Amino acid sequence: MTTSRSTYIEVEGFEVHVTEWGDPRNPALVMWHGLARTGRDFDEAAEALSDTYFVLCPDTLGRGLSSWARDFRADYSYATFGRVAEGLLAHHGIDRLCWVGTSMGGLIGVTLAAGRLKGRITHLVINDIGPDIPAAGAERIASYVGTPPVYDTVAELEAWLRANYAPFGDNTDAFWRRMADTSARRTDDGRVTVHYDPNIVSQFTHHKADLDVWDAYDAVEAKTLLIRGETSDVLAAPVAAEMTRRGPRPALHVIPGCGHAPTLANDAQIALVREFLAG
Template sequence: MTAIQPASEYLTACGHEIHYMHWSPDRSDPIVMWHGLARTGRDFDPCARRFADRFRIVAPDTIGRGLSGWSAAPEAEYRLEHYADIAVEMLDRLGIERMRWVGTSMGGAIGMVLAAGPLKGRITHLVLNDIGPALAPAAINRIRSYVTQPPVFDTVLELETYLRTIYAPYGAISDDQWRQMAETSTRRRDDGKVTVHYDPAVMRVFAETTGDFEMWDAWDAIEAKTLVLSGETSDLLTQDTAEEMTRRGPKASLAVIPGCGHAPALNVPDQLDLLDRFLAS
């Protein structure tokens, strides 16, 4: 069987050029896959490849990341609320009415905002990959330490080595996947050196607005069927928070992913089988 290949596409939402990978656009049953704070939609390639024979898959780059446009008003627009507005307009433009949502870290936070409000009743299944309605302060400080100071390298291979270090908690990632991560995370500066793909203002605003990620009220308003994935050694989603998520709001199912911290890469059979059972239910 020939492997399904995605299309690289663009549209305008809320005045921004948004890049997204589009798998099986002729299928009627969609999954939206939204990446984490400093990442891109290409992280979902292994996951999307697993489901593209049955589902239409949309995996965007959030503004300020990847191939999507950068904001001219970062303090106002590099915020969860604006990301949610972009998602709604984007999905409406694509004609997607009801969907399953798989969100890693920040992508899960966007999913919570939407499932509690603008897309309530339209998101039928919500997967939150190592994210909850409260973030552990130690993890926030760790993230701030590397995302607010974009590194600079002479070569892409040096950038790949850096990514292998900071994203080691993702778990088992093949050499080919590390290379793809490097190549989809690279931006060449005017001086010819290599840095990470994202607008530095994204991370500055995150560092100033972590309160946006405190959202128990939103959690309690969610009605979608919900699955929470927790990295066994995650420093972002604490055990107490994860267990509280099973008792209130949508009363999520909880699966602890062994051998991972923040956040599982959703790229190996055990993790994909878990998603498959939930998304097919």
């Protein structure tokens, strides 16, 4: 059994928390999470894939154990996240890498594979996100991210997570408990809320252009796999179909019984990612 390492790296003047798995001499794999989540979401996949890869699972700025923004209007943007990603790679001396991105992490991967890291990202997994997000899906996410819940107990927060993230699909009790453990923080009065800066919702107001990435997508040359939850309200079926016809023309794999977004936490989904990365 491979164990993770909790590391803190100074990048762009921020302290960035990264959960690292595996031997740093192995090929590099970056796994980047969704809007209001943390790198710990990938524990199952990262542990399994660390037999082959050096896996880095960062907490995006404003989430988990990473620094919050100095100026959320500027710092919670794909431009800043991209510079942070470059800094993490430079810290480890990584030139070429694979990228697995869920939701926001997928769009960050697209922008990097088409821009700052073009030619360096060899394999790109885009998990349940596209260059055109339906308004209803974006509004649903913005509504809960911008008004985080506050509870008296972590148990109540776990119940909220299970309900709010039910589209993640069927996951184990251990998965949900870890999600609660890694999503909770105490408020000043000792109550419990989610482990992110509510200002991350500014992604939908100050950086709308970050969500419109067709031009970047069409410039991606990395080998690409597109994953969609069968009932996703964030990656619409017509958008996914259009993605297979343009840009990197990825294969599309639909995960049954799942919405936004597949967790990549069970054996079948991990095997799907492993097979793609090996190709």
